[in-house]
Amino acid sequence: xxxxxxxxxxxxxxxxxxxxxxxxxxxxxxxxxxxxxxxxxxxxxxxxxxxxxxxxxxxxxxxxxxxxxxxxxxxxxxxxxxxxxxxxxxxxxxxxxxxxxxxxxxxxxxxxxxxxxxxxxxxxxxxxxxxxxxxxxxxxxxxxxxxxxxxxxxxxxxxxxxxxxxxxxxxxxxxxxxxxxxxxxxxxxxxxxxxxxxxxxxxxxxxxxxxxxxxxxxxxxxxxxxxxxxxxxxxxxxxxxxxxxxxxxxxxxxxxxxxxx
Amino acid sequence: xxxxxxxxxxxxxxxxxxxxxxxxxxxxxxxxxxxxxxxxxxxxxxxxxxxxxxxxxxxxxxxxxxxxxxxxxxxxxxxxxxxxxxxxxxxxxxxxxxxxxxxxxxxxxxxxxxxxxxxxxxxxxxxxxxxxxxxxxxxxxxxxxxxxxxxxxxxxxxxxxxxxxxxxxxxxxxxxxxxxxxxxxxxxxxxxxxxxxxxxxxxxxxxxxxxxxxxxxxxxxxxxxxxxxxxxxxxxxxxxxxxxxxxxxxxxxxxxxxxxxxxxxxxxxxxxxxxxxxxxxxxxxxxxxxxxxxxxxxxxxxxxxxxxxxxxxxxxxxxxxxxxxxxxxxxxxxxxxxxxxxxxxxxxxxxxxxxxxxxxxxxxxxxxxxxxxxxxxxxxxxxxxxxxxxxxxxxxxxxxxxxx
Numbered sequence: 001x002x003x004x005x006x007x008x009x010x011x012x013x014x015x016x017x018x019x020x021x022x023x024x025x026x027x028x029x030x031x032x033x034x035x036x037x038x039x040x041x042x043x044x045x046x047x048x049x050x051x052x053x054x055x056x057x058x059x060x061x062x063x064x065x066x067x068x069x070x071x072x073x074x075x076x077x078x079x080x081x082x083x084x085x086x087x088x089x090x091x092x093x094x095x096x097x098x099x100x101x102x103x104x105x106x107x108x109x110x111x112x113x114x115x116x117x118x119x120x121x122x123x124x125x126x127x128x129x130x131x132x133x134x135x136x137x138x139x140x141x142x143x144x145x146x147x148x149x150x151x152x153x154x155x156x157x158x159x160x161x162x163x164x165x166x167x168x169x170x171x172x173x174x175x176x177x178x179x180x181x182x183x184x185x186x187x188x189x190x191x192x193x194x195x196x197x198x199x200x201x202x203x204x205x206x207x208x209x210x211x212x213x214x215x216x217x218x219x220x221x222x223x224x225x226x227x228x229x230x231x232x233x234x235x236x237x238x239x240x241x242x243x244x245x246x247x248x249x250x251x252x253x254x255x256x257x258x259x260x261x
Numbered sequence: 262x263x264x265x266x267x268x269x270x271x272x273x274x275x276x277x278x279x280x281x282x283x284x285x286x287x288x289x290x291x292x293x294x295x296x297x298x299x300x301x302x303x304x305x306x307x308x309x310x311x312x313x314x315x316x317x318x319x320x321x322x323x324x325x326x327x328x329x330x331x332x333x334x335x336x337x338x339x340x341x342x343x344x345x346x347x348x349x350x351x352x353x354x355x356x357x358x359x360x361x362x363x364x365x366x367x368x369x370x371x372x373x374x375x376x377x378x379x380x381x382x383x384x385x386x387x388x389x390x391x392x393x394x395x396x397x398x399x400x401x402x403x404x405x406x407x408x409x410x411x412x413x414x415x416x417x418x419x420x421x422x423x424x425x426x427x428x429x430x431x432x433x434x435x436x437x438x439x440x441x442x443x444x445x446x447x448x449x450x451x452x453x454x455x456x457x458x459x460x461x462x463x464x465x466x467x468x469x470x471x472x473x474x475x476x477x478x479x480x481x482x483x484x485x486x487x488x489x490x491x492x493x494x495x496x497x498x499x500x501x502x503x504x505x506x507x508x509x510x511x512x513x514x515x516x517x518x519x520x521x522x523x524x525x526x527x528x529x530x531x532x533x534x535x536x537x538x539x540x541x542x543x544x545x546x547x548x549x550x551x552x553x554x555x556x557x558x559x560x561x562x563x564x565x566x567x568x569x570x571x572x573x574x575x576x577x578x579x580x581x582x583x584x585x586x587x588x589x590x591x592x593x594x595x596x597x598x599x600x601x602x603x604x605x606x607x608x609x610x611x612x613x614x615x616x617x618x619x620x621x622x623x624x625x626x627x628x629x630x631x632x633x634x635x636x637x638x639x640x641x642x643x644x645x646x647x648x649x650x651x652x653x654x655x656x657x658x659x660x661x662x663x664x665x
Contacts, residue, residue, distance in 0.1 A: 092529070106535070109535025
């Protein structure tokens with residue numbers, strides 16, 4: 001199969017926590033420019049998988065390659081610099097900072113400004129500061145909370161906080177943007193708007209990995225889907241294939257769901 | 262809607278009011294044209310420099326030399342500004358800050374008196390550098406632990422330094438170091454007992470009730486650093502404080518300041534957003550240490566020119582932390598206010614000096630109950646509080662509206 005090249009390759013990754021195998025020889029890849037959905041029932045290993053990619057956990061065996069580089073044993077902030085950014089399932093914003101500052105922290109990821117640039121206000125400081133402010137505002141415009149850039153992050157509504165998380169991750173200039181259950185706690189109308197936002201983000205040139213519970217959202221927005229269950233990959237394919245895959249229906253949707261539909 | 266006042270706690274309300282008053286001052290200042298701003302700033306600076314000469318009634322300490330009190334007020338303020346970088350900006354609870362103060366003081370002592378006889382202004386940068394290196398050496402292994410553990414490790418560090426200097430003969434052991442060089446006098450050298458030297462002499466004010474008069478008996482020789490007059494030392498440390506404040510402001514309003522704040526708020530999230538958190542924590546720690554060393558160096562070369570291990574008790578660390586917390590952790594003006602209060606109040610009310618720790622403890626308890634954010638918390642803390650109060654008020658209003 002010839003498609004766009006793989007941006008991230010998860011190659012035979014296994015993770016064990018003591019006796020528990022959280023991921024068992026999982027292999028899949030994410031191709032440039034696509035929206036890949038990673039789904040599975042609770043405890044299937046989605047977030048663990050996510051944490052391996054972003055360097056929070058180290059794989060017991062196997063490799064994660066990003067853009068051809070092996071990520072194993074790389075510091076977390078270096079992985080961000082390589083081009084992987086993420087949001088958090090439970091929102092983790094810098095609450096006492098303003099919306100703009102939150103995004104600027106992300107934008108600083110590639111900044112070379114150091115202590116002396118700041119202390120003596122060297123030209124590099126001024127240039128970088130102006131550039132990242134402009135970039136941050138642009139991103140806030142994309143996610144639709146530009147007007148609230150001077151608010152404290154903690155004063156935003158729940159939905160806007162989720163948007164800010166996406167903006168902050170986008171500001172690090174990632175090639176791959178990983179969203180960990182961005183629709184958690186959303187009502188259907190908000191979910192629709194989120195789907196639009198995710199498509200828009202992809203059109204901006206980001207590759208997106210989406211972890212999500214909500215099947216309608218996943219089916220509606222992703223290009224391909226990988227299904228995990230008990231730490232193993234049980235299916236991979238385009239949404240329509242996944243929808244009709246008996247193993248997925250049995251494992252993920254449950255037999256009752258099938259009866260009901 | 263109900264017309265009753267919103268039922269926020271007394272502390273919350275007064276917090277917002279004091280904060281608002283401060284904001285009004287700041288905004289009024291900022292809205293002035295540049296020339297007025299410059300004049301206002303100059304006037305404030307002149308006033309602060311002239312404070313020990315003006316000797317305002319009531320404010321002046323009667324029982325102890327006011328110049329000396331002002332010196333220790335400025336020294337405490339400088340320490341608090343340094344510790345504010347560590348605690349307020351980067352969120353690292355450092356309970357052994359006196360250790361850095363001590364290292365700065367002893368470096369100055371050893372270089373200018375005990376083993377060598379360098380001039381003070383040559384020893385000062387070395388003292389700052391040595392303290393900074395100490396900060397890096399202590400920080401590199403310990404900043405990997407978080408929160409309470411860091412507090413315990415630094416607490417130990419403060420004591421280790423004190424016990425070391427007490428037992429090392431090379432550092433003067435428990436006898437301490439005396440005859441530490443004063444800063445070099447600028448102008449004519451003093452010719453005791455009558456000629457104080459310096460550039461020129463300024464008189465100070467004498468107050469009879471509220472009527473001022475010139476006191477020509479006690480003149481201060483400008484930039485003459487001797488044993489008789491503490492005021493030139495106050496000017497020197499005040500200048501250092503102002504320079505540090507300018508640097509603090511520039512660094513805080515930059516990528517570095519944002520990285521500190523992000524690390525303090527959520528270290529893991531910051532790391533995953535590309536902030537090399539360890540590097541920034543170490544930077545805050547070393548900068549804080551350097552400022553502590555700077556203050557310690559001034560302390561050592563102060564009026565008495567004498568230091569001993571007993572000058573650096575653990576209690577001093579607690580007072581430093583208290584200064585930052587009382588003032589409002591994270592706000593440099595709060596830190597200055599806290600440092601100044603902690604140094605000034607016990608001197609002003611010396612009659613109660615025996616009870617000062619008791620009173621201090623009570624004051625801290627009261628503060629912790631009603632104003633846990635400190636006297637002058639950062640603006641954003643107040644903003645968040647105000648928003649919270651607003652939401653409470655709205656909810657309350659809805660509730661009452663629903664009942665009516």
